Amino acid sequence: MEVQVDIGFAQLVKLIKGMPQKQWLKLKKEVEEKSLAEQDREDYKDLLLNGPVFSTEQLESLENTRNAINEWRIK
Known part of the structure; x- marks a missing residue:
């Protein structure tokens, strides 16, 4: 059973x-x-919104590395 009571702050x-x-x-x-x-x-929200991000160059390097690894794995 639940009872709700309105009480002022004071x-x-x-x-x-x-x-x-x-x-x-x-x-x-x-x-x-x-x-x-x-x-x-x-704090977690602030970290996600203001945390470090990859630059375009870093993303391109990461993509090239992944492609190279994938080619190596296929051979």
């Missing part, structure tokens, strides 16, 4: 501040883990 903060220390630490750990996971995803 009420949520008040509830969290009233939590026992053990529950507060558990909640804090969960939030930090989610934050780290999101940061890792952003």
Whole structure:
């Protein structure tokens, strides 16, 4: 069974501040883990979008090398 409750931000903060220390630490750990996971995803996205790329010359060299290897394998 699932129950959904609309709580304002101020009420949520008040509830969290009233939590026992053990529950507060558990909640804090969960939030930090989610934050780290999101940061890792952003770092990965930045790497993919801004990372190094091959130049046209490097791509041509790679293609020539592959063709040469393929010719050698066929003989």
